[in-house]
Amino acid sequence: MNPDDEQLPADAFTPLGAVSLTTEAVDLAKRALHTISNSNPNEDWVVCVLWTEGRTTGSPESNEWIDHGPGLAVGVYERRRVPATARLTARRKPDQVASGAASGTHPQVPTARPS
Numbered sequence: 001m002n003p004d005d006e007q008l009p010a011d012a013f014t015p016l017g018a019v020s021l022t023t024e025a026v027d028l029a030k031r032a033l034h035t036i037s038n039s040n041p042n043e044d045w046v047v048c049v050l051w052t053e054g055r056t057t058g059s060p061e062s063n064e065w066i067d068h069g070p071g072l073a074v075g076v077y078e079r080r081r082v083p084a085t086a087r088l089t090a091r092r093k094p095d096q097v098a099s100g101a102a103s104g105t106h107p108q109v110p111t112a113r114p115s
Contacts, residue, residue: 008077013048013086021049025072032074044079046087 021029029047036045055068079087 006081007083008081008086010083010085013083016086016088019049025049029074032076036076045076046079046082048075048077048082049073050075 029049033045033047036043036047050073051070052073053070055071055073056065057068058065
């Protein structure tokens with residue numbers, strides 16, 4: 001089996017409800033989901049907010065790299081790779097995960113633990 005087809009382990013993600021995101025971070029995640037969904041409409045994506053210990057970006061016009069230091073980054077996974085227990089959806093809030101309730105307005109933004 002291709003490792004890219006395997007589901008990630010649930011312990012790779014911070015437990016639901018353990019992290020709160022600002023409205024701005026949620027909006028960024030929603031924009032990322034919109035962008036990737038438009039680019040790859042035949043795939044089912046989940047946005048993930050990642051904590052990074054260090055980030056650098058380069059400019060296409062120059063060979064300069066900018067060190068941003070630690071912080072949050074947004075990434076995406078195919079839905080089939082993210083365990084259901086690690087996903088918030090428009091139907092499940094963090095406080096409803098244990099009870100199995102199915103209503104709410106949270107976006108699909110799991111948080112991955114740093115590796």
